[in-house]
Amino acid sequence: MPAKDRYHDAVRKSLEKDNWQITNDPFILRWGARDLYVDLGAEKLIAAEKSGEKIAVEIKSFIGASPVADLENALGQYILYYDILSRLEPERCLYLAIRQETYSELFQEPIGKILIENQRLCLLIFDSELEVITKWIP
Numbered sequence: 001m002p003a004k005d006r007y008h009d010a011v012r013k014s015l016e017k018d019n020w021q022i023t024n025d026p027f028i029l030r031w032g033a034r035d036l037y038v039d040l041g042a043e044k045l046i047a048a049e050k051s052g053e054k055i056a057v058e059i060k061s062f063i064g065a066s067p068v069a070d071l072e073n074a075l076g077q078y079i080l081y082y083d084i085l086s087r088l089e090p091e092r093c094l095y096l097a098i099r100q101e102t103y104s105e106l107f108q109e110p111i112g113k114i115l116i117e118n119q120r121l122c123l124l125i126f127d128s129e130l131e132v133i134t135k136w137i138p
Contacts, residue, residue: 008039011097018044024040024056031084038094043055059097074096075115099128123137
């Protein structure tokens with residue numbers, strides 16, 4: 001099983017504060033002979049409904065030497081997980097969890113904006129110190 005991301009616990013606590021129930025840690029995707037590990041699976045029950053919203057969350061710290069290389073790696077992993085998840089659990093949405101600083105620095109410049117504008121990925125932006133979700137971009 002892969003090592004947990006540096007901000008794993010902060011994202012988990014942020015989701016729990018936002019009334020998400022963590023159902024899987026990690027969320028295992030089995031495809032063929034391979035197992036892949038999305039960092040978290042969570043569910044939020046909606047009042048008066050028997051089933052709720054389900055998500056899977058891949059956490060990325062973006063602390064490498066090159067933010068662009070980190071972005072390329074994160075996108076590759078996100079696309080692979082997204083495609084498999086869409087076959088196994090199409091009702092579950094995949095989110096890439098990033099720190100507020102990463103969102104402000106990388107996703108507010110053209111290289112990040114184009115991904116958001118083209119709806120290439122869903123983002124969960126969190127404050128790693130306060131351990132709260134600051135923004136959802138579906």
